[in-house]
Amino acid sequence: MKRTILHCDLNCFFASVEMLYHPEYRNIPMAVGGDRKNRHGIILAKNVPAKEKGIKTAETIVDALKKCPELIIVDPDYASYEYFSEKVRSLYYEYTDRIEPFGIDECWLDITESISYFGSVEKIVNDLLRRVKEEIGLTLSIGVSFSKTFAKLGSDLAKEDCSYYIDSLDEIGNIPVGRFLFVGPSSVSILNAYGIFTIRQLADTPAERLEKIMGKSGKTLHRYANGIDDDCVSLFGSSYDPAKSISNCITSSRDLRDLDDVKIVLTAISQNIASRLRESGSYYHTVHLFVRDNKLKVRTFQKRLKENSDLGKDIYNNALILFETHCDFRIPYRSIGVAVTGLSENKDAFQTSFFENSSYSLKERKQETAIMEIRRRFGRNSIDLLRAYEDDTLSKTVLKNTVSHTERQDRPK
Amino acid sequence: MIRKYVDVICLNDKGGNVKPLFLIWDDDRKVPIKKVKEICPRASLKVGGSGLRYTCVFEPNRIRHLYYDRGKWYVEMNDHVV
Numbered sequence: 163m164k165r166t167i168l169h170c171d172l173n174c175f176f177a178s179v180e181m182l183y184h185p186e187y188r189n190i191p192m193a194v195g196g197d198r199k200n201r202h203g204i205i206l207a208k209n210v211p212a213k214e215k216g217i218k219t220a221e222t223i224v225d226a227l228k229k230c231p232e233l234i235i236v237d238p239d240y241a242s243y244e245y246f247s248e249k250v251r252s253l254y255y256e257y258t259d260r261i262e263p264f265g266i267d268e269c270w271l272d273i274t275e276s277i278s279y280f281g282s283v284e285k286i287v288n289d290l291l292r293r294v295k296e297e298i299g300l301t302l303s304i305g306v307s308f309s310k311t312f313a314k315l316g317s318d319l320a321k322e323d324c325s326y327y328i329d330s331l332d333e334i335g336n337i338p339v340g341r342f343l344f345v346g347p348s349s350v351s352i353l354n355a356y357g358i359f360t361i362r363q364l365a366d367t368p369a370e371r372l373e374k375i376m377g378k379s380g381k382t383l384h385r386y387a388n389g390i391d392d393d394c395v396s397l398f399g400s401s402y403d404p405a406k407s408i409s410n411c412i413t414s415s416r417d418l419r420d421l422d423d424v425k426i427v428l429t430a431i432s433q434n435i436a437s438r439l440r441e442s443g444s445y446y447h448t449v450h451l452f453v454r455d456n457k458l459k460v461r462t463f464q465k466r467l468k469e470n471s472d473l474g475k476d477i478y479n480n481a482l483i484l485f486e487t488h489c490d491f492r493i494p495y496r497s498i499g500v501a502v503t504g505l506s507e508n509k510d511a512f513q514t515s516f517f518e519n520s521s522y523s524l525k526e527r528k529q530e531t532a533i534m535e536i537r538r539r540f541g542r543n544s545i546d547l548l549r550a551y552e553d554d555t556l557s558k559t560v561l562k563n564t565v566s567h568t569e570r571q572d573r574p575k
Numbered sequence: 576m577i578r579k580y581v582d583v584i585c586l587n588d589k590g591g592n593v594k595p596l597f598l599i600w601d602d603d604r605k606v607p608i609k610k611v612k613e614i615c616p617r618a619s620l621k622v623g624g625s626g627l628r629y630t631c632v633f634e635p636n637r638i639r640h641l642y643y644d645r646g647k648w649y650v651e652m653n654d655h656v657v
Contacts, residue, residue, distance in 0.1 A: 185623040245645070246625075299618025299625040 166283055167395060168271040169305040169313035170290065172250065173322045175267035176207035179246050180236050182299045187234060191215050195223045195235040206238055210322075243267075249298055251398070257286055261398040268317075270310050272395035287325045295323065309391035314343045331389055335362030344383065352376065361387055404505070405442065409450075410434045411499025414556055417456050418495040421486075422552060428481050429550045430557075431500045436474030437534050439502065445470040447504030449480040453489055454497040463488050470510045475526050477502060576651050578622035583641070583648040595629055595641055595648070608641075609634060617642075622651045 172178065176194040181187045191212035193205045203223040215230040226233055247266045254261050257280065260272035273286055280286050287304050294302050301323040305316020312328045318341060319334075320326035328334055340350040342361055356375055358364050364372075365387035372380030385391065410431045418424050439446065450464040463484045467476065481500045489495075509522070536545045550557055582599040598606045610632040617628035619642055626644030633639055642649050 181623070182618065182625055183623045185621075295618075297616040297618065297625075299620065299623075 163274070164308050165272060165274045166277060167307060167310055167313045168273060168287065168290075169264075169307075169310070169317040170250075170254065170269050170271060171303045171305075171317040172247075172267040172294075173301045173303055174207050174209060174213075175247075175300070176238060176243055177209045177212075178207075178300050179239070179242055181209060183242075184236075187236075190234060191217065191230050191232060192234045192236060193217055193223075193226060194238050195226075196238065246298065246300065250294060250300065253293060253297070254290070255398050257290065259398050260395040262395045264314075268314075270313060270395045291323060291325065307389075309386070309389050310393055310395065311343045311386040311391050312389055315341060331362065331365055331387075335360060335365075337361050339364050342383075342387065344379065344386070349376065349379075405444070406505065407450075407501050407503040408435050408438050408442070408444075408446070408505070409499060409501030411452060411497055413454075413497040416556065418498065418556075419491060421491075423556060424485055424495070424498065425482065426550055426552055426556055427498045428478050428485070428500065429547055431498070432474045432477035432481065433533075433547070433550075435477055435500060435502055436472065436530060437537075439472045439505075440531070440534060442505075443507060444505040445472045445507070445509050446477075446502035447506070448502065449477055449484070450501040450503065451481045451484040451488075452497075452499035452501070453485070453495055455493040456496045457493055458496070459493075461488070466504070469522060470504070470506060471522050472509075473522070473526055474530055476522075576621045577654055578619070578624055578649050579652045580647055580649045581641075593643070595631065598633075598641070598648075598650075606633060608632070609636075612638070619651060622649075624649065 177192060180192065180194060187209065189211060191209070191214075193208040193212050195206060196204050205217060205219055205221055205223060205226050207219060208217045208226075212226075212230065212233060215233070217226045217230060217233065223235055227235075243266060251261060251263070251269060254269060254271055258271050258273050258276045260275075262270045264270060273280075273283065276286065277283055280289070283306060287306060290304065291302055294300055303317045303320040303322060304325040305313040305318070305320060305328065306325060307313040307316050307328040312334070315334060315337070316326040316328045319337075337360060338350075339345055339353050339358060339361055340347070342364070345353070345364075352375060353359075353364065356367075358367055364383065367384065369381050369384040372384045374380070376383060412427055412431060414423075414427060418427065446467075447470045448464055448466045450462060452460065452462045454460045465480050465484055467480065477500060485498075533545055583595045584597040584599065584605070586594045586596055588594065594611060595608050598608060600606060608631045611629050612632060613628075613630040615628055616626070617640075618625035619628070619640070624642060624644050626642050629641040629643065631639055631641050640651060642651075
């Protein structure tokens with residue numbers, strides 16, 4: 163049976179929420195930007211007048227102000243964005259229980275079973291557009307198709323407060339391949355080098371050839387380009403797939419110039435990740451390190467452990483080994499991130515030998531659990547490792563960005 | 576037009592419904608709400624904001640919208656009145 167899937171995308175979501183409470187911003191260039199003091203200064207969302215001035219999402223605020231000096235930058239209010247996102251999803255829920263979020267402002271809706279009840283696809287689509295605008299004050303773009311990827315493409319092609327229907331591949335054959343979901347800039351350059359410029363050409367290229375060019379993702383892309391997409395839209399409120407990785411990245415308030423700076427950041431990050439691991443009851447097998455220097459060049463490294471662990475100490479030690487092995491300070495670093503992958507719910511058994519003992523220490527685990535419990539009860543700053551405090555300004559921004567969910571109830575000092 | 580937050584005295588009934596009874600103005604004047612004609616989720620396009628819109632009948636038969644948004648009440652007002 164042919165499915166009917168909608169992809170609903172809230173137009174310039176963050177900026178729209180801000181304009182909802184500040185109508186005076188509707189007709190002047192306005193953008194929501196990160197915290198400039200802490201160097202998170204990029205454009206997160208912009209309104210239509212700002213777009214007309216050439217402001218782009220993810221460019222730095224400094225660049226944006228050069229293009230448009232009168233641009234108004236508003237601080238983000240994530241609590242409001244979450245509130246409105248939930249509100250819109252509750253409205254979707256009146257039409258179907260198959261709602262799968264894709265980020266805070268996008269959702270897939272499978273309305274196949276609801277069409278006969280509501281009358282027609284057009285009725286549901288128009289109802290959604292009207293109600294979100296009237297009742298919530300935001301606007302949507304809706305893509306309608308028979309697969310999730312085509313529906314997503316449809317919402318990208320639809321104008322603000324409009325819908326776009328894709329019934330077959332022929333309608334979108336000539337669209338550049340870069341518009342397709344999961345085809346990023348580097349994939350575009352690879353595909354272009356092989357003479358694949360449009361979605362039609364992508365669909366016509368044999369799966370084996372695409373696999374050779376793109377690796378594992380080639381086959382998936384081939385299926386998606388041909389509209390073969392059996393992924394079902396998950397049930398509203400159903401538990402999400404278990405996390406495949408847990409990560410934390412920090413852009414520090416100043417450049418990291420020596421190993422002591424890096425140690426401060428890694429200490430905070432590894433404790434944050436360990437605390438989240440403990441909440442989810444998982445053990446990790448691989449540690450990834452991500453570094454971005456102040457020329458914005460990004461490098462990543464990874465290390466697989468002999469046995470899995472859930473200790474912050476192991477994350478810290480391995481990330482530090484990776485850093486010391488691969489990085490130097492010829493160019494100072496702006497951001498450092500760590501991710502752990504290969505998550506499992508059970509601790510591996512480790513065969514000890516005459517020369518090698520398990521590095522996993524129950525004593526360390528008890529110690530870390532005690533620290534986490536103290537933080538849960540008395541706040542994030544109630545206890546910390548001394549090395550996290552070696553530099554005051556750095557420690558402040560680092561601690562601010564590494565608070566886990568169970569530690570949020572920080573008490574004022 | 577501007578969004579003006581106001582104090583409101585309400586009746587929370589046994590069924591969990593909230594009915595605004597009086598609107599308290601800046602000079603502590605209690606303005607009685609004769610009747611609530613309609614309650615619906617709406618965004619206020621004139622002054623911004625979004626929440627539950629109560630269409631209220633005030634004495635003498637004047638209809639005004641009262642919005643309830645995340646724990647706060649507000650009305651739409653002309654700038655020069657404030």
